Amino acid sequence: MRITATCLLAAMVALLLACVAWQPEFSWLAWPRAFSEAGAVGAIADWYAVVALFRHPLGLAIPHTAIIPRNQARIAESLGDFIEKHFLTPDLIVGRLSEHNAARALSAWLAHRENSAEIASGIVDSLPRLLERIDESDVASCFERFVLPQLARVDVSRMAGQAMQVMTEGGRHRPLLDRGLTVVERWLTANVDLIKAKFSEASRFTPAPLDAYIVNKFVEGIVALIREVAASPDHELRRQFDDAIATLSFKLQDDAGPRRFGRLLLRDCIRHFRDGAYYGVLLDRARARLVADAASETSVVHALIEDALVSLGKGVASEPSLQVKLNGWWLDIAEGLVLRYRHRLSGLIADVVKGWDAREVGAKIEAEIGRDLQFIRINGTFVGGIAGVLIHLCVLGVAR
Template sequence: MIGLLIVSIIFQRDYPALAWLRAFAEAGTVGAIADWYAVVALFRHPFGIPVPHTAIIPRNQARIADGLGSFVEQNFLTPEIVVDRLRGQNAAGAVAAWLVRPENSRLIACSVADSVPALLRSFDDQEVARFFERTVVPQLRTLDVSRLASNVLTILTKGDHHQPLLDHGLGALERWLVANSKVVKAKFSEASRYTPARFDAYIVSKFVEGIIALLHEAVANPEHELRQQFDAAVRELICKLQTSDDYRRVGKAWTRDCIRYLRQEDYYRILWERVRTCLIADIGSERSPIRDTVAAALASIGKSVLEDPGIQQKLNVWWLDLVRTVMLRYGRQISALITEVVQSWNAEEVGRKIEAEIGPDLQYIRINGTFVGGTVGVLLHAGALLLV
């Protein structure tokens, strides 16, 4: 524009029509310089001169940070906006479908497992000792072993899960009788010195056979009297564990012995070291049972959720309630975090980055300002001629 202005000034005397070009070039030059100044003033001081109301973005960084944080909070982090946006999404079904795929569940299992060794190594012996003394020991001291055992037995008896224990005990007794029949015979002979040895052997043999037959009957018949007596004994034991002071004192004594044993020679430290070594060795192996177990559990959970629309609906409702709670409780903290991060940026660096990102648009602003100014200059020149 400056070059065009110079040419029009030089040749206007010979070519009067260049007055129109001169008017365009003059106004275009002014428009170009004005827009250049305006754009530069947004980001820095023109020519480094601290002219008032320049370097607007760096000078107002704190206010911009506050405004940006408030804008995000009011327009993006409100519970209504976020929940309405997520309401139509079947998040539970999507996550379940993703987990069902073996490579995905394996990926999560490996990610979790890979982080465990570093976590385990971060705890030293002193920290383990403090954790044991401050957390485990107080819990052990308040533990009611008698009532805990009673609850465990109650759970077992409700589903008849204690019957396999009786079957196992009967089988063990049978094997012991068969393997130690000679010992039984010898003890019988010692107690009956005046009977013949063959008679003793016959009596013991029939005794063992009778006991084994009784055991077989008890195993085969769910309603056998022996089983009923066993059930009655278990119920009586449960009652005593719940109400008897003697059993409670025994449980407290066991707890004290356990604490004393763990404290002896830092046994808990040795136990922790063994657990840590085993876990790290398992996770570091190529075929880790822990990784396989976690991956299989995740895939199983995904399959169960995917096959049950009712569970998906409940999980989606829970998810939306959780999002609403998080937005209500932490929305302000998130916006405050945005404000703090923007305020921590270097003001000059921020200005340069923004200017670089929108540089082409800024250049078109300057070009458009040049032609708009030139057009206005031509119109003003035409208006001046009409008035004259």
């Protein structure tokens, strides 16, 4: 188009020269001469106007030319300010976003297992790279700032007492007690000879047969008592055991002594964890486990993430009230982000435009406008020619 417009200007000049040369012989050439003369002037004027926007005409530093490169900084500021005022407004953005049920669309998308699987694959694939960038100091900092301070405030004694209370409610501990009685019975039966040997060592002045008799009777009595307790749900020893557990649970929760001991024990455990350089061990084991799991075709982490995303999608998709809450939460976040960062975004746009090369800015804008710029030159040529003919007609009318 640029070549076309230039060739049209050359045609006007050629026509003008031809008319000047042959007009004395052919008087009617005054009309095409008027057309070509004014058309050439219009073409040159519009060429100058178009070129002056983007660069110096013919490389001459004529005042008020190369307007866009020379005013690059002002244009950049104006562009950023224009976008901030007319596009990055909370009312406009929130209004547009509120037209769409984003929560329903996202939940429906997540409900398809193929989509959730893609997200899970991306997360699992990124875990090894993420762990490679984490070193022992990062883990130590995380534990020192978030985990250990919270752990230090835990009341271990009270938690243990509450756990024991939960275990004993409704007789939940009785199967464990029965299992313990069975284990003790088996141990006594299997270690009778060891008990005899230890008893003989402690009783040096009694004959060995007497020692064996005493130990056998002792073991037989203990085993009989254990079987009696195991067979009787209402045995007195069971009630004593239950009372002892209840008392211990109460003391762990309310007695100052056990609670103080629990705090000291927890403090010693935290100090041992810090002094033992376990951060690196934890990191190495976590890294090895996750890398091995990520490389497995039946990745546990992948399955967990995938199932969680699918469940989340189905749950949100079936709850319109939850969608309303999530959309409201999302719109509040969007409004806050716009209010907080719109000035920074407009500043970023202005800085980017300022950072462009001045010639490159003009070339980019000229290329984006494209053909219309050359049509200005072409139209200017024909409009100028028509105006020249009309002026010539007016001059002839006045002369007559």
